Amino acid sequence: MKLIFEKVFHGFLYGLGFSVVLGVVYYYLTLQMTSEAMSLYTFETEAIEVTKHRKIERDGKLLVLGEVKNVSDFQAKGVTVNVDLYLNDEFVKQCDETINGGLPSGETRNFEVSCGGGCKNNPIVEHDTYDVYITGY
Numbered sequence: 001m002k003l004i005f006e007k008v009f010h011g012f013l014y015g016l017g018f019s020v021v022l023g024v025v026y027y028y029l030t031l032q033m034t035s036e037a038m039s040l041y042t043f044e045t046e047a048i049e050v051t052k053h054r055k056i057e058r059d060g061k062l063l064v065l066g067e068v069k070n071v072s073d074f075q076a077k078g079v080t081v082n083v084d085l086y087l088n089d090e091f092v093k094q095c096d097e098t099i100n101g102g103l104p105s106g107e108t109r110n111f112e113v114s115c116g117g118g119c120k121n122n123p124i125v126e127h128d129t130y131d132v133y134i135t136g137y
Helices: 002-041
Strands: 048-058 061-070 077-088 090-100 107-117 129-136
Touching: 048 129, 061 077, 061 129, 077 107
Parallel strands: none
Antiparallel strands: 048 061, 061 107, 077 090, 077 129, 090 107
């Protein structure tokens, strides 16, 4: 009987050790795969530059039109163009637009950000200056 308990105990310890090693390997591999997957969808905001922009009113809407360029060596995905509107140096509204698809290295892409207007329930916010910058999601 003592021999049976000894074998069960040794089997339990063997299984426990195997489970710990397997858990550590699984954790490490999951961590590596997650960081690789996130690197495909993130970028440094300095990698994308706003090369041109202008503000226009069309059909009662306030639009900011411009161009962005990827100055990095990698494709950027999830590029969002943000526009902040200011009145007398005080923030009054923020608008954003995500650029569809990726932005390959060295390429430029046009953007259009709508900042309201077009109907009486959503008039154009009074402002005197604006700022355009890039973020990712």
